[in-house]
Amino acid sequence: MIEVIQTISHMHQVADQLRNAGDRVGLVPTMGYLHEGHLSLITRALEDANQVVVSIFVNPTQFGPKEDLAAYPRDLDRDLDLIEKAGAKFAYVPEVEEVYPEGFATYVNVEGLTDNLCGISRPEHFKGVTTIVSKLFAAVKPHLAVFGQKDAQQVLVIQRMVRDLNFDVEVVVAPTVREADGVAKSSRNVYLTPEERQDAPALYRALQKGKALIEAGVRDPEEVVRTMRAMINATPYGQIDYVEAVDMDQLAPMSALSGQVLLAVAVYFGKARLIDNVWVEVPRKTPS
Numbered sequence: 001m002i003e004v005i006q007t008i009s010h011m012h013q014v015a016d017q018l019r020n021a022g023d024r025v026g027l028v029p030t031m032g033y034l035h036e037g038h039l040s041l042i043t044r045a046l047e048d049a050n051q052v053v054v055s056i057f058v059n060p061t062q063f064g065p066k067e068d069l070a071a072y073p074r075d076l077d078r079d080l081d082l083i084e085k086a087g088a089k090f091a092y093v094p095e096v097e098e099v100y101p102e103g104f105a106t107y108v109n110v111e112g113l114t115d116n117l118c119g120i121s122r123p124e125h126f127k128g129v130t131t132i133v134s135k136l137f138a139a140v141k142p143h144l145a146v147f148g149q150k151d152a153q154q155v156l157v158i159q160r161m162v163r164d165l166n167f168d169v170e171v172v173v174a175p176t177v178r179e180a181d182g183v184a185k186s187s188r189n190v191y192l193t194p195e196e197r198q199d200a201p202a203l204y205r206a207l208q209k210g211k212a213l214i215e216a217g218v219r220d221p222e223e224v225v226r227t228m229r230a231m232i233n234a235t236p237y238g239q240i241d242y243v244e245a246v247d248m249d250q251l252a253p254m255s256a257l258s259g260q261v262l263l264a265v266a267v268y269f270g271k272a273r274l275i276d277n278v279w280v281e282v283p284r285k286t287p288s
């Protein structure tokens with residue numbers, strides 16, 4: 001039977017029991033409405049941890065004032081069932097008042113990395129993410145935590161936070177899970193109309209094309225981005241937020257593609273904003 005934990009004090013008690021028993025504890029942080037992508041994170045956590053806690057918390061501080069906090073899809077009973085079937089024994093499901101009580105005033109913010117890509121249209125988003133992830137680390141006391149590559153900027157920001165604040169937590173990155181036509185699994189895919197859903201594979205097609213251009217020797221980021229933009233703009237419903245080819249360490253633009261490159265896109269389809277990315281390793285030029 002899955003154990004549902006709702007308070008921070010109860011979570012601390014369970015975390016201490018697990019650690020004292022010598023268990024290796026894995027955390028899979030989620031906002032619920034689970035899909036196969038989340039289940040793959042649980043499976044990944046169980047490879048390196050013998051006890052896995054899945055948190056379900058729709059975190060208000062990472063939503064902007066005009067975003068979909070109230071409408072965010074929720075189905076706790078179904079989520080608990082899926083978590084249990086995936087093999088995790090604990091679900092941490094705190095209320096908003098438990099996490100952010102009256103007078104809450106402390107935030108964690110990673111500078112620089114959060115200014116670009118999603119940080120432009122969602123300026124407070126990552127501050128909310130790093131704050132809640134810090135609070136989840138403090139409550140669950142995990143040895144490792146698993147995040148999906150689909151949220152590449154989130155992964156890089158959390159890795160930087162863990163490094164800078166010396167959290168004793170291993171950040172594990174799990175590959176993006178996709179539908180048969182390449183669309184990355186996301187809780188927000190439920191917002192798509194059938195027509196928008198037909199256009200959605202353009203994101204991954206554009207990313208694959210960008211990757212293929214780089215692999216064929218193109219080193220000009222503008223050429224790669226222009227081609228990707230044209231493919232997404234050719235769809236009737238997609239409205240580009242950004243299409244970028246940036247260096248993976250700083251998420252900064254590059255004059256020539258080299259080293260670890262992140263190709264990342266964010267596209268609005270009606271009220272849904274979908275993101276996706278691929279990572280490309282470009283051999284660095286060795287001086288002759």
Ligand code: PAF
Binds near residue numbers: 057059129132133
């Ligand atoms: O990726 C998500 O679902 C959220 O950003 C996270 C990491 C659970 C924090 O709320």
